[in-house]
Amino acid sequence: MVGNERYGRLFVVEPLEPHLAGDFAVHYERTPSHLSMRLTVPHYTERFQRNGFAPEFMRYLSAHMPHVVLVDVCSPRGTERYTKVPRGIRDLVNWFMVFNHLRTQGDRSQYQDQSGLPHHLLDELEKWYEFVVVRRRIGPWIEPGPTYAISHWAPELKEEVLMGDLAVPRRPATPGDEPQVILANPALYRTEGADLPEFMRRTQPYYFNDPEKRIREEIVPGFGTHGFETRVRGCTTDQYVAAVQRAMGQALQRCESH
Structure with a gap:
């Protein structure tokens, strides 16, 4: 489980850590949304700040292919229609496309339908300079093999998932052994409804941001x-x-x- 800085770490994963022991290995990464665009690929050796996964974690993913849960929360705006995922998490999805590219030795047909991204965007992403730079850097650490499928989880998963400014059809996380990267937004934004406990009807979503x-x-x-x-x-x-x-x-x- 990866808790993104800051909300995902401070107000979701860290309080849950005692309850996750034995079932999850917890990591904390920083992929800031304010520096993101739709083709951004996190680059660990970026000059001004560490960004994305550490090399030892990349090697672990290549060797063991565990399920990966990326956790963060977004503002309530627009959540009536979409399940929202921060742009920083979308950047990590782009990184996993580099990972999949290396695992398949460039055969996109093996993973594009499970990528959660439009095919035309994958084509554009592979030509973007950050994709190329990261691919060259992490290539020696990533062995050929199975790839990751992208899926989504939320308490009330909408039909579409909004990753920054990119809307994609939802791909619900499913049980099984197929390696998944699960984009998880655990916030429940609704404050009305008889099915909600009283204390949740009195709360303000995203309050601690x-x-x-x-x-x-x-x-x-x-x-x-x-x-x-x-x-x-x-x-x-x-x-x-x-x-x-x-x-x-x-x-x-x-x-x-x-």
């Missing part, structure tokens, strides 16, 4: 014995996130006890 906008420490500059100094005043964003995670963990424990 950008936690620094809710709680942020004040940095007070001044002069002291060391010359220019700073002091921290008030609760920090990190403390706020930790408190939210503790509350989530306690709520999960109460659910288990019932």
Whole structure:
């Protein structure tokens, strides 16, 4: 399971970690949506920041082909019609197309129908410079073999999945041994309906996004014995996130006890 920075990690996967032990190996990656376009392929050795999977994880995927669950959450806008997947997760789908390309030694016909992407986009993607750069870099680590199918999961999976600005038909995740990359948005955006527990009818979806906008420490500059100094005043964003995670963990424990 891969929890994407930041929402997927902080408010979904990390609170669930004690409940995932033994069934999942948990990884945390950073594929920022604000730097994404539809042909972006995460590049681990990007100059300005680490982006995407580490080389040792790529080798593990090639050797073992486990199911991969990519977890993150989107804003509620547009969720009446679509199940939304962040652009950063879409970038990782592009990376898995490089992986599949190498596994099949360039025979796209072996995986394009399970890619979850339009065929014309795959054709365009393979010619894009980031695809070529990443393919050349990770080629020595990826052995020929089976490929990954892309599938989707959400509490209420819509007919179409919106990955950034790209809408595709849903491909529901299914049980089985065929290697899958499951794009998971675990948010339930609906706040009405008799089937919802009372506390869910009173909540605001995506509430914890950008936690620094809710709680942020004040940095007070001044002069002291060391010359220019700073002091921290008030609760920090990190403390706020930790408190939210503790509350989530306690709520999960109460659910288990019932």
